[in-house]
Amino acid sequence: MFKLFIAIKKEFLILIYDKAGLVVMFAMPILLVFVITIVQDSAFRIVNENRISMLIVNQDTGVQSKKLIKLMSESGLFRLEQGSISTKNSFKETLLKKDFLTGLYIPSDFSEKLIAKANLVSAGMMDELGLDRDLNTSENINFSDIEFFHDPVLQENYCLSVINMIDAFLKGMEGELFINTMCDRLELKETPQKLKDAMINNIIPIKRKAVTASDSNVLPNSTQHNVPAWTIFAMFFMVVSLGNNIVKERLNGSFIRLKTMPSSFILILASKMFVYLSAALLQVCIIFSLAKLTFPLLGLPELTMPLNWLGFLLVVLLSSFAAVSYAMLVGSFAKTQEQSYGFGAISIVIFAAIGGIWVPSFVMPDYMQFISVVSPLNWCLEGFYVLFLKGGVWGELQPVVLGLFIFIISCLSLVYLKLKKEKIV
Amino acid sequence: MHDNCIHIENLSKCYDGADFYSLNEISFSILKGEKFGLLGPNGAGKTTLISILCGIFSQSAGEVFYWNNNSKVDFNEIKSNIGYVPQDYAFYQELTPIQNLEYFGALYNLSSTLINERTKSVLKVLGLSDVANKRIETFSGGMKRRVNLAIGVIHKPKVLFLDEPTVGVDVQSKVAILKFLNELNLQGTTIIYTSHHLEEAQEFCNRIALIDSGEIIVNGEINDLLQSNQSKDLKHLFIKLTGEEYRD
Numbered sequence: 132m133f134k135l136f137i138a139i140k141k142e143f144l145i146l147i148y149d150k151a152g153l154v155v156m157f158a159m160p161i162l163l164v165f166v167i168t169i170v171q172d173s174a175f176r177i178v179n180e181n182r183i184s185m186l187i188v189n190q191d192t193g194v195q196s197k198k199l200i201k202l203m204s205e206s207g208l209f210r211l212e213q214g215s216i217s218t219k220n221s222f223k224e225t226l227l228k229k230d231f232l233t234g235l236y237i238p239s240d241f242s243e244k245l246i247a248k249a250n251l252v253s254a255g256m257m258d259e260l261g262l263d264r265d266l267n268t269s270e271n272i273n274f275s276d277i278e279f280f281h282d283p284v285l286q287e288n289y290c291l292s293v294i295n296m297i298d299a300f301l302k303g304m305e306g307e308l309f310i311n312t313m314c315d316r317l318e319l320k321e322t323p324q325k326l327k328d329a330m331i332n333n334i335i336p337i338k339r340k341a342v343t344a345s346d347s348n349v350l351p352n353s354t355q356h357n358v359p360a361w362t363i364f365a366m367f368f369m370v371v372s373l374g375n376n377i378v379k380e381r382l383n384g385s386f387i388r389l390k391t392m393p394s395s396f397i398l399i400l401a402s403k404m405f406v407y408l409s410a411a412l413l414q415v416c417i418i419f420s421l422a423k424l425t426f427p428l429l430g431l432p433e434l435t436m437p438l439n440w441l442g443f444l445l446v447v448l449l450s451s452f453a454a455v456s457y458a459m460l461v462g463s464f465a466k467t468q469e470q471s472y473g474f475g476a477i478s479i480v481i482f483a484a485i486g487g488i489w490v491p492s493f494v495m496p497d498y499m500q501f502i503s504v505v506s507p508l509n510w511c512l513e514g515f516y517v518l519f520l521k522g523g524v525w526g527e528l529q530p531v532v533l534g535l536f537i538f539i540i541s542c543l544s545l546v547y548l549k550l551k552k553e554k555i556v
Numbered sequence: 557m558h559d560n561c562i563h564i565e566n567l568s569k570c571y572d573g574a575d576f577y578s579l580n581e582i583s584f585s586i587l588k589g590e591k592f593g594l595l596g597p598n599g600a601g602k603t604t605l606i607s608i609l610c611g612i613f614s615q616s617a618g619e620v621f622y623w624n625n626n627s628k629v630d631f632n633e634i635k636s637n638i639g640y641v642p643q644d645y646a647f648y649q650e651l652t653p654i655q656n657l658e659y660f661g662a663l664y665n666l667s668s669t670l671i672n673e674r675t676k677s678v679l680k681v682l683g684l685s686d687v688a689n690k691r692i693e694t695f696s697g698g699m700k701r702r703v704n705l706a707i708g709v710i711h712k713p714k715v716l717f718l719d720e721p722t723v724g725v726d727v728q729s730k731v732a733i734l735k736f737l738n739e740l741n742l743q744g745t746t747i748i749y750t751s752h753h754l755e756e757a758q759e760f761c762n763r764i765a766l767i768d769s770g771e772i773i774v775n776g777e778i779n780d781l782l783q784s785n786q787s788k789d790l791k792h793l794f795i796k797l798t799g800e801e802y803r804d
Contacts, residue, residue, distance in 0.1 A: 137662035141648065141655065148650045148691070384646035391610040393635040394663040554613060
């Protein structure tokens with residue numbers, strides 16, 4: 132035990148003396164978690180809270196445009212601001228300056244044309260029913276466009292969904308106008324209450340349900356993604372420190388010297404694994420604690436911890452083990468410290484990119500989702516997703532656990548074979 | 557039979573994939589308590605031989621016997637009595653001499669008390685007491701060589717293998733290292749030493765073996781070898797027996 136204790140102490144000292152390595156392992160990921168979460172938060176808010184920032188210029192003085200704006204405002208889906216701008220060019224300039232994602236330009240004849248349409252349809256209806264014939268109603272109405280402006284970075288489907296929302300409000304207004312006009316033509320004093328209620332209340336509801344194997348209601352947000360994602364990145368980035376550590380010992384003859392001593396090389400590897408596993412667990416504790424305690428103070432979504440604590444511990448341990456194993460693999464195969472540093476760091480950045488650390492893999496195209504399976508960071512992230520978003524059901528954790536276990540065994544086997552080939556073990 | 561420290565019989569080594577033998581059926585003995593020089597040009601097989609004797613590599617054929625033991629080598633038992641000082645700075649330069657000696661001492665199965673005791677004494681003898689708690693990366697080449705040596709002797713080995721122990725050091729460090737080695741030898745440690753500094757070897761060693769192309773060319777006491785080969789010194793003998801052509 133004394134031997135193991137001293138070996139662990141030596142690894143610990145080497146780790147804490149490596150200031151650059153500590154910065155890469157602790158400071159960099161903490162900074163990344165904060166910066167990326169803040170940056171992505173607005174994007175996640177758009178998706179999850181649907182409060183779309185919109186500048187409205189209303190050139191119409193009629194009632195209908197005001198009604199449309201009121202409906203949009205009451206829906207809670209938009210953050211509206213009305214501008215008093217005369218031309219479309221100055222409208223565009225204001226949009227760019229004020230950093231609105233979308234803008235709506237309502238033409239001056241909007242109310243007039245909407246009422247005209249209701250008249251036209253109701254007149255047609257009365258004519259078809261043989262109740263009345265209004266010879267003054269024109270057959271065609273030339274509508275001026277309502278123009279929807281948007282930031283070019285907004286995706287097509289997102290723009291379409293906004294347009295569809297406005298279109299739904301317009302359809303509702305048109306329907307109401309039509310009923311009112313019909314009532315007028317039928318010389319009813321006011322629209323029957325029954326008809327109004329039927330229009331407002333009897334809409335077929337669509338209820339949204341997230342499909343999970345549990346009753347979890349946690350929705351994806353920037354915190355739920357970024358905290359585990361960048362923690363995994365930090366764990367795997369220990370390849371810089373541990374990889375270099377192993378290359379250095381291989382190249383300076385320390386490993387060879389150890390072969391002349393009455394101690395097992397397994398002890399040396401075990402002490403390295405213990406120290407770096409502890410460092411990875413410390414990374415998890417620090418990053419998760421900071422996120423839990425400080426994110427709400429910064430106006431960021433609070434980190435919701437999983438209920439399955441045992442599953443959480445297992446995924447954290449396996450992720451840490453996977454990171455340590457990968458670092459040992461790189462350290463064993465690299466011929467120089469520069470090679471270990473360069474390949475190790477670049478490979479982790481690539482694994483992170485394809486593994487969904489930067490952008491969740493579920494928003495990637497199908498072929499990229501397929502490719503993401505090769506990234507061990509993706510398996511770790513999947514484990515955290517199961518825990519943080521899907522209720523942490525053991526059945527869903529099984530493939531992740533199995534995948535990580537196979538990855539760890541493969542890495543350690545390759546490390547053993549390489550060191551065996553070099554006559555170190 | 558002499559009081560052998562190490563007896564080598566028909567030892568051969570052919571590395572995986574190599575089409576020649578690095579060591580070819582060599583046989584000789586190293587006696588207990590002597591300072592034995594293993595000399596030869598680059599690529600002669602010196603490091604291979606030392607590596608086999610220390611248990612780093614295994615031989616392709618032949619036998620090595622330690623301390624008159626006729627049975628096959630059980631290195632796990634023998635390693636506790638072997639000290640190895642490689643040519644490289646095979647230690648942790650981020651750490652202090654004390655931290656390095658604590659680590660390597662523990663790997664030699666020494667107790668905490670014994671490590672502390674021996675660390676103090678060996679650092680004192682090698683003139684490193686004042687820098688015992690400083691990180692080695694700030695040390696000069698000579699100081700690093702002395703730390704390398706201290707690690708190899710922390711467990712008081714019966715036999716000490718030294719691969720170019722004085723390469724790249726100043727005269728003061730060289731004198732200190734050789735003085736320390738002589739003291740160790742007087743206390744009973746057998747020293748097996750390789751070097752390209754032939755004057756140093758002539759001054760330090762009792763006996764030598766000259767090895768070239770994996771074979772022992774001559775083996776014996778220095779004075780006998782110089783006389784029998786009509787050579788004025790070891791350098792002359794070396795060139796006479798191995799030639800002047802490059803061995804890169």
